[in-house]
Amino acid sequence: MTPMADGRYLRGELKWADPVHPVFLAQEVATGAEKWAWCLAETATKGLGTDERRMLAHLVRRALLAVPPRLGIPWLGAEWVGFEGGTLWWVTDAIPGAVRLDETSVTLDTLERDRWAQRLLLIIEQWHAHGWIHGDVTPRAVFLDEDGRPWLGGMGVARNWLADRLDQDDLTDPTPEGRDRRRMHLPSRDLFALAALLDGLHPPTGPDALTPWRALDPAVRPVNAMQARSAWAFESVPPSLPTWRHLDAIRVALQDLKFARRECPACGDVLEDPKPAKANTCPVCLAGRWSAYQAREGMCPACQTGVLRHRTTSKRRPACPECDRGLLIKTKTGWKCAWCHAQPDTGTLTERELFICEDCDQALAPAADKTWQLGPDGDAWTMREWAELAATGEMGLGNGMCPKCDARGHTENGYFTLLSPLTGSGYERGYSLRALRKDIVPWVAVGQTTANPGLVCRSGDVEFDTTPQGLKLVRAESNPIAEHLGQIHDLGTWHRIARDLPTAEEEDDLEELFNDALRLAYGQGELGLDGEANALCWSGRAVWVKDGHRRSGTLRITPDRIQFRGWLRRHMGLVSQLKGMDFDGERLFVMWRESEADWEFEVTPIRWNLVLPSGRRKLELTASDLARRFAVPERSRPG
Ligand SMILES: [Zn+2]
Ligand SMILES: [Zn+2]
Ligand SMILES: [Zn+2]
Ligand SMILES: [Zn+2]
Missing domain, CATH: 2.30.29.30 (Pleckstrin-homology domain (PH domain)/Phosphotyrosine-binding domain (PTB))
Structure with a gap:
């Protein structure tokens, strides 16, 4: 058994094998309660730069802190998160007698399926409420308790980033976004995954309540868990036969069909052929100039202005006998420990070292794994991390920022990851927390997410790639056009599709239908x-x-x-x-x-x-x- 978290837990053997997030048995020392200890496996981050690795670990940490465990929510959230020996670990409750869904052959009836959906939506909703995507609603992240109820554990934050960064397809990812790395990741990705998971346990016989969750374009699914739940009662109505009046109106619309040469079929705005953004322009606001942080080691993380001075024990700065780590400073009322603030009568000359801020007197004392701790109850980070914190005000926000919109990100080894903001309407919508090749970023920033030449609507709702056969729809945010994602047509046909009109080839069918409808109207x-x-x-x-x-x-x-x-x-x-x-x-x-x-x-x-x-x-x-x-x-x- 290995002690963790300053002896709060004892870690035992491997419980659930997983290439990215293996889980170990653990025990809380004070209560004897069984726990699970998860980590970000070192083997998964092989080949990454040191700072990238740290950035990724901090990303997972941020997500865990953003979505803590909550009563009544079947989510295995972290009760403790921290670094041990340079690896990120977190501890969650253990589910007694649990089985992992991918190791079972469970099937559900309709009622059970609906219960599962409602239960798992509770968790997904928590993630979305904080601007995060769970990203791994798959059987390997679902655990069944002794009553057969599902619990969600793990997360896709690191998995998805690694898949992007190492360009490795995750074969268990059921979503279209997971198979095509250029596509946006929106909260509705979790809904697609949940629908796929439930369909695997209860194959539908036809279109049902989950069908709209599985729309190819994420933008036309329910936007988030909340919307999905309110759309749950949705029942599809079989389309009735078109009447002659309806068909007559279609023929009138076809005769009146007119559009400008560069008109967006979906919204009527102008289709543009945007140039990629200039190098080093902020992809979020397209105005600021992306600049690297000046993270200088030795800046005080507490006041962010003072300089840390390295001090060691001397007669003028003896060591504190109370905390065994700090140095004593002479004040008007006597000795005072710079680290634990104790006021002992006298100090010792035992060898100690401390970083003390010239401005605010805050002190950092050496702790485990080459880290330095800020006060007895404070965090412990490496000096490099403290410098980052001093420069950015927050840990794990990368190595660059936009001075104009305060976006934060990490650039290393030719890849860029936007770390903040997580939500918005520009690049961040669908591409935050993604590892994108640096040469792709300027394209995605102007809405050309495939990085291929093509047309993008000025209001951002439609994207076409230009191909020799015509315009290929690669992104669309409204129906009926979004249902035709991936198809290639000329612009005229796209205008017909957008107005729900038949294409040129379908016009013969329309004429036949029209004759039938007129004959029926005569007969009736x-x-x-x-x-x-x-x-x-x-x-x-x-x-x-x-x-x-x-x-x-x-x-x-x-x-x-x-x-x-x-x-x-x-x-x-x-x-x-x-x-x-x-x-x-x-x-x-x-x-x-x-x-x-x-x-x-x-x-x-x-x-x-x-x-x-x-x-x-x-x-x-x-x-x-x-x-x-x-x-x-x-x-x-x-x-
Ligand atoms: Zn448009
Ligand atoms: Zn900006
Ligand atoms: Zn002390
Ligand atoms: Zn300071």
């Missing part, structure tokens, strides 16, 4: 020969057939009457007396409710000339259309 009595006036149902040549005799004439039907005029002969019936009509090829049967025998005709198809908002339209109507319009109601048909 919604449109007449005279269109929407609907005062004439039929008018055309017909042959009256009775007892082997045939007589030619005209059949004319209005909403009230059915008339046949032949040479010397007329027949008239009221529609209100009609039982219904039936047909067989060109033969039409008119059946009456009472007394009268059925009428039988041979009907010549007629031309239906319509004048509609989208223009003139010619269709042919036959006996079958007419018979459908006056069909015998289902229930009164003889069985």
Whole structure:
């Protein structure tokens, strides 16, 4: 057993193997309670620069401090975080009898799946509330307790940064963002991962409540856990058949389709062909000049203005017998320890050293792992880290900043990582905490996230790459266009898609659908020969057939009457007396409710000339259309 955290815990054997965050069994000394000790594995950071490694460890530390454990939230947050022997460690509660989800074959029914979703959303929401992305909602980070309830542990902060920095695909990452390293990382990435996780345990049979969480473009998923929860009740309604009116409106819109040469199909703003930002321009505000910190060792981290002076024991500065670390300073009232502030009567000459600030008298005493501690209850960091803290005011914010917008970041080995801010509307939206190659950063800063030439909307909602075949949509933040991510079309087609209009190839289908819809509207009595006036149902040549005799004439039907005029002969019936009509090829049967025998005709198809908002339209109507319009109601048909 190895003591940790000044003897607060004892660390034992490996509990959960993992290449980035292995977990060890641990025990809290005071209570004997079982704990888990996690670390950022040294092997995972092989090949990185010393400062990069430290930056990454501080990043994980920042995330752990930002999202602490909370009652009622099934998240294995850190109750202690610190460096031991140069490695970042943190200690969480242990789950008795736990199994890790990737080592089980659990399946869920619908009810259980919904419970899991609600439970895990609680944690994801905590992360998002602080501007962080969990980034590893995968079976290897989910632990089941003895009652089979899921707990989330671990995090993707380091995993994702390492995947970017070392350009290594993480095969267990189910998200589209995880497979394509140029894409934005937004909180909705966690929702995609959660939906994928739940689908793995309860395969859906069709579109369901989780489907919108899995939209390809993160910008059209629910934005965060809160929105996802409120959208939970969402039920997809099957689209109804388009009516002729709807299709007519589409045809009108197609005729009216106009757009400027460089118009954004999604929002109407201008599509630009932006030049990458100038080297060393701040990618966040695009105005400030990125500058490296002047982190000078020896600046006081407490007041940030004083200079630290190295002092060792002497007769004028004897050692403090109380804390065994500080040096005593002579004051008006006697000796006082610069480090623990004790006031002993006398000191010793045992060898001690201390850094004391000339301005504020704060003192740093040597501690474990070549670190220096600020006062008995203070933090212990290396002198290099104290210098960083003195220069930046906060630990782990990298080695550079923008004086204009106060963005912070780390540049090393040709990679840039934006460390602050975490949220906003520029580069930081989707690219903070990402290791991006330095030559890519100026492109991403102007919205060209693929770093390929192309068009970007001035309001930032759409990005196209230029390809020989046309414009490839690589980013879109609104539907319907976002559903077509990855497709290549010319700008005209993109405008059609954005307005939910058929493409040129789909227009033939539209015409066919339109004819069907018009015929249906005629059959349902919604449109007449005279269109929407609907005062004439039929008018055309017909042959009256009775007892082997045939007589030619005209059949004319209005909403009230059915008339046949032949040479010397007329027949008239009221529609209100009609039982219904039936047909067989060109033969039409008119059946009456009472007394009268059925009428039988041979009907010549007629031309239906319509004048509609989208223009003139010619269709042919036959006996079958007419018979459908006056069909015998289902229930009164003889069985
Ligand atoms: Zn736009
Ligand atoms: Zn800036
Ligand atoms: Zn002391
Ligand atoms: Zn000071």
